[in-house]
Amino acid sequence: MRALTLGPAGTYSHRATRAVADEVEFTESVASIVAGVADGAYDRGVVPIENSIEGSVTESLDALADHEVAVVEEIVTPIRHALLAQSPSFDVVASHAQALAQCRGYLDAEHPDVQLEAVASTARGVERAREDDTVAAIGHPDNAGDDLRVLAEDIQDRTSNATRFVVLAPVSERSEAGGKSSFVVYPNRNYPGLLLELLEPFADRDINLSRVESRPSGERLGDYVFHIDVEAGLYEDRTQDALADIEALAEHGWVRVLGSYDTAHVLY
Ligand SMILES: O=C(O)C(=O)C[C@]1(C(=O)O)C=C[C@@H](O)C=C1
Numbered sequence: 001m002r003a004l005t006l007g008p009a010g011t012y013s014h015r016a017t018r019a020v021a022d023e024v025e026f027t028e029s030v031a032s033i034v035a036g037v038a039d040g041a042y043d044r045g046v047v048p049i050e051n052s053i054e055g056s057v058t059e060s061l062d063a064l065a066d067h068e069v070a071v072v073e074e075i076v077t078p079i080r081h082a083l084l085a086q087s088p089s090f091d092v093v094a095s096h097a098q099a100l101a102q103c104r105g106y107l108d109a110e111h112p113d114v115q116l117e118a119v120a121s122t123a124r125g126v127e128r129a130r131e132d133d134t135v136a137a138i139g140h141p142d143n144a145g146d147d148l149r150v151l152a153e154d155i156q157d158r159t160s161n162a163t164r165f166v167v168l169a170p171v172s173e174r175s176e177a178g179g180k181s182s183f184v185v186y187p188n189r190n191y192p193g194l195l196l197e198l199l200e201p202f203a204d205r206d207i208n209l210s211r212v213e214s215r216p217s218g219e220r221l222g223d224y225v226f227h228i229d230v231e232a233g234l235y236e237d238r239t240q241d242a243l244a245d246i247e248a249l250a251e252h253g254w255v256r257v258l259g260s261y262d263t264a265h266v267l268y
Contacts, residue, residue, distance in 0.1 A: 003044035004036045010123035010143040011096075016075045016165045017046040019266045028120035034063035037168045045069070045168040050211070051079070052162045054101045060166075061215050064258065065184050065225045070174035071258040073167040077266045080161065081122075083152040084144050085129050085136035092117050094125035095138035098163075103138055105157040167261075176234035178260035180210065185226045185246055186217060188253030195226070201245035202230055205238040233260040 006013035007026020017024050021044050027033060030047050037045040047060040064071075081103055083093070093100070093107065097118040100107070107114070114136075119125045122139035129137040129148055137143075141150050166182075187194060195214075202209055211229040232239045234257070247255050 001043045003046060004033050004042040005046040006030060006033065006048070006121050008121070008123045008127065010126060010140065011121045012077065012079055012140060012163060013046055013048060013121070013165065014123070015140065016077050016266055017044075019075060019264060020044055020046065020073065020167050028124065030057070030059045031063040031066075034060075034067045034069055034168060037069050037170060038067035040170055043169065044072075046075070046165050047168065048098070048163050048165050049074075050164045051098055051102065052160060053156065053158055054098050056213055057098065058215065061213060061227055064166075064227070065186070065215065065256065068171045068256070069168045069258070070171050071166045071182050071261050072169045072173060072175060073261050074180065074263045075165045075167065075266050076162055076263060077165070078162050079156060080140070080154055081138050081156045082141035082144070082150050083136055083138060083155055084126055084141070084148045085151055086133040086148060088149075088151055090129075090134055090136040091115060092128075092132075092135045093138060094119050094128040094135050096120070096122050096125065099125075099138045102156045102161055106152075106155040110152070174257070174259040176260050178233050178262045179231065180263065181230050181232060181234050181239060181260045182258040183228045183230075183243070183246065184256040184258065185228060185250050186253035186255075187226075187250045188217075188219075188223075190222060194249075197249055198226060198228070198246060201242035202228075205242050207232045207238060207242060235260065 001021040003021030005017040033045040094117040125137035208231040213227040214224040217223040
């Protein structure tokens, strides 16, 4: 199984991907992971979707709205960040924007004067620290190797810090089996009560929603694409009936059915 995820090697995405594929390749853009699976170049892609402190990874949500792929599994993994550098004196902290945000409290308290630099991934930040002794990185402590020191561990602002990743597959592998299902809905309409109408088909059938997220459609201001996750499988009649209602409501737009899947909790 060949999988594509966010690199270079050593990212949290890499750690999650190891749970589903033996051959892992890297790119530094989430959109190209989704495109790589949609184009058939990779069997699997793994992208971060949501963090318990910082919320949605919007680049991933937007890429899922733009490409035809299936979600075949969800991986939840704890995120425990370390501060890595060549020495305790540094001027810059480089990491993924999500990781910098997850450690905002620690950085404000312990290193209020450093400059924060957002890079493509935590592992890219580690490479910056490896090349430049004025740069520290935030990432998984195992990235230290022989040339970086772990200056502090568990620096995330909450110990419960966890990120949810989705495992993507070509659309031909979309499944109806699984305890959760995901949809992306673009009604291409804007009127009072539209969101209520989109959610009622699930409420009426006693289907619990685990997430609703609105993202700008990019078409015009105030126009949205809705990402809806539910705790029910597409194999269930109630989910199919709710989906039929949603498709009718989105007759002027579109509905993308990402599929049904189960959740794996991965510790590393
Ligand atoms: O940079 C990484 O290591 C990633 O895998 C990306 C990412 C993210 O986008 O949220 C994944 C998990 C952590 O929340 C921090 C960063």
